[in-house]
Amino acid sequence: MDRYKKQRLRMVEYQIKSRGIKDPRLLKVMETVPRHLFVDEALRDQAYNDNPLPIDERQTISQPYIVALMTEALELTGKERVLEIGTGSGYQTAILAELADRVFSIERIAALAGGARKLLDALHYYNVAIRVGDGTYGWKEESPFDGIIVTAGAPSVPRTLLSQLTIGGKMVIPVGGRHSQSLIKLTRISEDLNEVKKEDLGGCRFVDLVGEYGWEY
Ligand code: SAH
Numbered sequence: 001m002d003r004y005k006k007q008r009l010r011m012v013e014y015q016i017k018s019r020g021i022k023d024p025r026l027l028k029v030m031e032t033v034p035r036h037l038f039v040d041e042a043l044r045d046q047a048y049n050d051n052p053l054p055i056d057e058r059q060t061i062s063q064p065y066i067v068a069l070m071t072e073a074l075e076l077t078g079k080e081r082v083l084e085i086g087t088g089s090g091y092q093t094a095i096l097a098e099l100a101d102r103v104f105s106i107e108r109i110a111a112l113a114g115g116a117r118k119l120l121d122a123l124h125y126y127n128v129a130i131r132v133g134d135g136t137y138g139w140k141e142e143s144p145f146d147g148i149i150v151t152a153g154a155p156s157v158p159r160t161l162l163s164q165l166t167i168g169g170k171m172v173i174p175v176g177g178r179h180s181q182s183l184i185k186l187t188r189i190s191e192d193l194n195e196v197k198k199e200d201l202g203g204c205r206f207v208d209l210v211g212e213y214g215w216e217y
């Protein structure tokens with residue numbers, strides 16, 4: 001067993017399971033996906049620590065527990081089409097690719113999208129489409145989605161994204177101020193966009209969602 005495998009098993013035990021994440025498919029996948037490859041070589045030994053880490057372009061790879069919490073909230077069974085806003089390193093994308101049927105991911109910074117694409121190809125994640133652009137508009141041509149995950153902090157829930165969810169679809173998004181947000185889970189329950197079920201999953205801290213329905217650059 002390689003060194004990183006041991007670190008991964010420990011990460012799942014002490015950071016993920018111990019905090020109440022139960023989805024067995026998700027736990028298995030987090031024991032498998034090589035998170036250390038999604039960070040800079042100099043940071044590899046910190047890849048399984050209980051915190052976010054810097055990636056290029058002044059962005060961050062989310063803390064493992066937050067990835068688990070957000071992913072579990074989507075209640076994936078393997079059949080879903082999922083939209084991700086904020087590809088970043090591509091780590092969350094890989095987790096989704098293992099658990100859903102198809103993943104569509106939008107990243108506004110081309111260099112990050114390119115890096116993630118290369119790595120996801122090398123790891124054989126062929127059910128992932130990545131596009132460079134402002135994800136606050138969603139991805140209309142590929143909608144509706146059974147799940148939408150926004151991995152950057154938003155001032156409010158973009159209605160464009162809600163409108164691209166299936167009825168019964170789940171969306172998870174950090175909403176709040178620029179320095180701290182609440183992780184919100186929304187379930188669309190009818191055609192009426194005002195009729196959504198809303199749950200607060202707790203406090204979090206993400207980099208800005210920058211765009212038309214996000215923060216100003
Ligand atoms: N899930 C990623 C998180 C990266 S940080 C990971 O764990 O690696 C959030 C990412 O969202 C950044 O890469 C940032 O460039 C991107 N982002 C911010 N606003 C965006 C927008 N409007 N559309 C698409 N991507 C956006």
